[in-house]
Structure formats: structure tokens, C-alpha cells
Amino acid sequence: MSAPTLSPVADGTVLGDGTTAAGRARGRWRRWRWVVGIAGVLAIGVGISLLPAPTRSVVPLAPDNAGADGAMAVANVLREQGVEITYVRGAAQARAAATAGTTLLVTSDWWLTPEQSATVTGTAADLVLLDPYTLLTDAVPGLETGWSGGASATSLPAACTDPDAEAAGSITGSGSGVVARDATGAATDAPDGTTLCFPLPGTEPQAYLTSTSEVDGRRVTVLGDAGLLTNARVAEDGNAALVLRTLGRNPHLVWYVPSSTDTSVEAAAPGLGDLLPPTARVLLWQALVVLLAVVVWRGRRLGRVVVERLPVVVRSAETTRGRGRLYRTSRSYGHAAAALRAGVADRCARLLGLPRTAAAPDVITAVARAAHRDEREVADLLYGPPPTSDAGLETLARRLDQLESEVHPT
């Protein structure tokens, strides 16, 4: 073989497809740019969602919120004092973490569903409820939320013998308080085992900012003003003393900040992913990559699919079948019988050498003689009245076949 010929080749030889690398690249870009664009947007979205979450949250009353409405100061002091804090956002997690001998802090009951309320009060842990509404009645029967009327925080002196309250002396607070009512809704004294403290001035019936109850062997503390915990106000008066003593009662504190997106009650059953060993999970990712490779391998065809125009398929007997179906659906025995008879008569006449224009009597005579049959019988068979039923048509067809088989040219 001589040196390769790169010149435009004669004799029908084809070299390349007349495209340039730049042209092909342009074409590919034009074809794939939408895909690339969408994939890029998706990648950016995934990247953003995978960014590490900020360590400082902005959730009000969260233990990791350093803002004015956060409670990081209290949480840090508690941690320094050896209290282990578990921060949860779901009712199911709260329930799982709140065992007997722990303290469960519920910062608000605004987002709690009735089932979740029942879940929270159903734990064996000591409860600390901040500014509760419906949760209060669930937790301590006989206590209700009462409106204080005051908007601005005022200094409130302790008016009870609860050691925590006495240690605090006075606190700065406002907001809804706690009122003791009986079943009819009339104001009563505090139920047994309940200490109401820090009376709110100017309320009728008398409301108290805090209450401490012993219910079913556990302690339920209500702080009517959630602001007591906040970084902004924890340092005022005896707020810190009251809050720290209340929350630090047990070595383990479950800090539950209800979330609007959480509706869970039961802890989710461990899924397949939780049961798999970590290696298997990584292997699954690897399998996904292999699958992708298989898709790419099989996805590229060796050249396009070749198509071809094919002739239409119209069966020649289709019209005959159609006519038969028409006879059948209209139960057209007369037409069917006439056709069968004419066919037999035509063939017999041809067999016997009669002209096609022969009249019916001639055909009858000739056929009767050839088949050695009575003329009237043949006439009835070939030109008689039409059948009126399936059975009649079948009988006629059978007799016609028999007659045809008996006709032999003499």
C-alpha cells in the first residue's frame, strides 16, 4: 500500500464527513446546551443545600441562638454546671429523649397538635412549660392560662414559699399567667400540690406568673413569660436564679423547641438504610455509578437505526370477509342461501355443459337427471323458499353439498 492519500478522493471513496472539529463542537454545544444548563442549575442547588448549616441558629429560645431572643446564655451556664442538654425540634425525638429523671423544656405549645401535646405530657420526665396555652390544662388539671393584661415587663416579687422562687426573690416578667379554675370555670384556690407564685398585679381573678405542681410523681413547672429565658432579659432581677434552678434540677435537660414542620408523634421505625452496615451503603452508591456506566455504554448505538418504507398489507379476501360479517350481523339468511344456491347451480350447470344463460327449469331438469333425483326436490333445493334460522341454513348447505357431489356429467 502506498502512502495515504489525503487529497479529495475520486472513484467514490469517502474520507471524513466534511465536518471540522470546531463545527462538531458547535453542533454538540447547540444540541446539549439546555441539558448542560439544567444540570448546572441542579448542581448549584444541590451544592447550596449541602453547605454546612450555620452553627448559630435564629430560632427563638433555641439553646444555640446568641441573639436577643435566643437562650444561649442559659444553655451555656447550664452546661458549665454539668447539665447535659439535648436540643430537639420534633415531638417524637422529645418523647424518645425525655425519660424519667430528666427535665423536658417545652418552649411553646403554639405548633403542637393535640396528639403531640398528649405525647409531651405523656412522658415521665419533669416538665417545664414556657407560656403554655392548651398544654397547661393537659399537664396540670385545674390550672388555666389567664391573661395578665400587662404588656411591659415589671418587677414581680415572690409571694410563695417555693425554694426556687425564694432564691430568685423577685423577677421581671409579664404576659399570660396561671389561674386556678374548677370544672365550672369559677376561680378557685390552687389544686393540691400546686404552688402559685409571683402574682400578677391588677388581674381578676388573680393570675400568677409561675406555678409549680407535683402531678403523678413528677414536677410540672410553668413559667408564664418565655422572655425570662432570653439572652436579653435573663440577667434582670432574679430571672437567672429562677430559670437556672428550674432547668438545672435534673442532670439531663431535653430542650424541645416545637417546629411548624414537625407533625411526628411516634419515632420513625428504623428504615432499610439504618439497618444496612455503612459499607453496604457506600457500595450502593458504587453500584449506582456502575449502573450509570452501563447506561452510557449501552446508550450509544453503533450508528442510527435504519428505517424503510414497507408496503401496506391489505388482505385481498378482506372485502369478502366483510360481506360475510354483514350477512351474519343482519341475520340475512335469504341473501346467504341465494348465494350458496346460485353457486351450486352455476357449477352444476357448467359441469353439465349448459350455457350460462340457461333458464331455471332447464337447469333443474338437467341436474335432476344427472343426480337421479326427483325434479321437485331439486327445484325446492335450488329455488325454494329461503331458510329462516341458523339450523335451516346449515341444513340447506349440507343438502346442497350433497346434491353437488351427486351430479356427474353423463
Added chain:
Amino acid sequence: MAITWRAVVLTALGAVAVLVWPVPGTVLAWAALSVVLCVLDTVLAASPRAVALRREVTGPVRLHEPGRSRLTVTHTGPRRLRALVRDAWQPSAHAERNRHRVDLPTGESRRLDTPLRPSRRGDLHADRVTVRTLGPLGLAGRQASLDVPGTQRVLPAFASRRHLPSRLARLREMDGRAAVQVRGAGTEFDSLREYVIGDDVRSIDWRASARRSDVVVRTWRPERDRRVLIVVDTSRTSAARTGEEPRLEASVEAALLLAALASRAGDRVELIAYDRTVRARVAGVSGPRLMPAVADALSGVEPSLVEADWPGLVAQVQERLSQRALVVLLSALDPSAVEHGLLRVVDRLASRHQVVLASVKDPETELLRTGREDVAALFDAAAAERTELERSAVALRLRGHGVEVVDALPDDLAPRLADTYLALKAAGRL
């Protein structure tokens, strides 16, 4: 870019790495390694556009006979060519073994033969040639599809040629060489020869015998140099399927047998395929060049879904034929189509020419006619009977206009038409 099974195996080997370091990063790293290797292999692969391709296709072959497409691959690029070449043809060419592995150093070439087994008459076209070159690792490569035109012409099968020897024998008998032929209209004097036992005594030429010591008989032969015009109807009625194939296939077979027979009998054969325009034409060809010309013309004829233009056809026939001829219409004896088409113009044809209408009968109708299984079959049988009666009625009307009608099953049409031709010739009616 295209990857091979090796690339998939390479990716799968990542499982081993994952077992050693079971962290998600391993998966990512291995995938990245695989991608890098594949891209590298692609870059190192020879360019598929640096491959010079030339195609040679066998000449016309008969239907169902093997053809061959030969690609000459010449490598002009700088890197060694490891490639997979696909020589694609349209499906009815049945180019099944059309993938070829090629390993060529620069400047060398190789022939790649792809066998074809055509299952369809006409021109079969090659599609693109796809060249997929692979890199040195065999992981991935580049691919290009190139237009390398090629056409395989497929002639009609001419299966009816098996009937030709017997019909030629009959023709020789008629030619007087066997001397059993008596004189009739349309025959011409051939020669005198010695009487042999068995000859018809009526053909003894007494005057010639008197001049010689032997008894001499006259022999006659049918007239030669008559004109035969075969018209293949390619209109909608030719598209209907009888048995496995469209009606047109039987018409083509019959046309081929008749053309072969008539040209051997010394007649001048012309052929047109017509629906609303002339689809194919053979005229002015005789001798050994006739049959290839007819087969070639008929190879590309296909049914078209239009109504036949019979007045136009008559005009065509009259334009082509100045003297009396045999006009063979390979059409369908379809009652409504004949009623509205041929019957209106048949007199203009039959008055000047001997017209033969050859039509394919549907074997399925015969099957339906004898069906007696249940009442539904009886109704179908009645419908088939009615169809047959209508066909024979319209055939009768055509015969009344002097047209010979040949109505036969697909396989029988060609020999029956040949027999009709011989009978007409023997009777001197050409």
C-alpha cells in the same frame, strides 16, 4: 465518544476500593479516575474521520439470491486504527453480519465483506457506515457515521422460469418441427420435409411428392414477428395481498414468463407498467437483451395506492401499437374496478387488438367458500360464493367484448397465461 464494556468493568472494580476504604469519597474518586482514563483513551484513539471508505456492491441479483457489499477501509491517520465498523443497510437487505473489527497501521487498507440476502425486489440502499475507533486501553473511543452511498439492485425472483422448458417444448411442436401441426388460420408455410409415420396424411403435398421419389409433407408454423404488449397494472388493486405477497408479484412473474416465451417464439415484446402514469417501460429490445431489460424494468415497480387511469392506458397502447397485437393486461378481476374502469374502454382496445386479462385469484376466497364449520363460516362461504359469482359474471361480460380472461391462483397465473398465449398462437389469433 463511546465507552466499551471494559470501561464498565473498570467502574465496577471500584467496589474493591470501596471495600478497602468504605467512605463515600472512594466512590467519587474512583468515578473520577474512570472518567479521566476514558477521556484519555478517547483522546488517544484514532480519528474515525481519517478513514477512507470505498464501497463496491454486486451487480443486479435475483430476489433471495445472495449479494455482497464490499467496503475498502484505508487508514490515513497518524495513530494505529483499532475500530469497529458497521456497514448499515436497509432492513430488507438482511445485512446481518455487518459489524467488522479492524486493526490497521497507518496507510494500510482492508476489505470488509458484508453478505446481503435481499428479501425485497427493487433498489436496496446502503445507510451510513459507522466507524467507532477505540483508544489503546480499549476503554473508550470516538465514533462517526459517514455517508458512503451504495445500491443493490434486486431483480424479480422469476420463479416461474421452471415452467419455461415445457412451454418451449410445446412451442417447438407448434413450430412444425414435430410436424403434427395442421394448417390453420394465422399459420404460415414453413418447409417441406419427408413424411414419417405419424404425420397427418392430410398434410402430404402431392405435387411436391410427385417430383420426388419420397412422400413429402408440408409443415406449417405459427406466424412470427407478432407484437406482444404486456401491461402490468400497478394501481391499488395490485397492492392487495393474495397469500403471502401482493398481487403485483404474481403479475410480475407472469409477465417475465410470457416475455421469455414470446421472445423465443419470435414475437416482439414490449412492456409497460402503468397506473396513472407509466412506471416502467421496455420497448425496442429483442433477442438476448430482452429478459435482462424486462427484469430490470420490473425490479423497481411497486404498487401505488391510486385508481388506474384506463382511458390513459388505452391512449398509451394506441400510441405504441400501430398494427394488430396481443395486449396482455396483468390486472385484477375486481368487479367494481373493472366495471368502472376497463369495461368502459375495452371496446377501443378489443376492436383492434387481441386482449387478454390475467388476474390473480385469492386462495383465501376458495378456502372461505368451502368452509362449513359453523354458521359464521356458512355466512362467509355465502359471501365468497357471491364474490366468485360476481367475478365470473364480469369475466363473462369481458369475454363478450372479445377479451380472453385468465383467472388463476398466484402460483398458477404464469403457466396459465403462457398456455393461453400458446393457444392463441396455435389458433392464429395473434
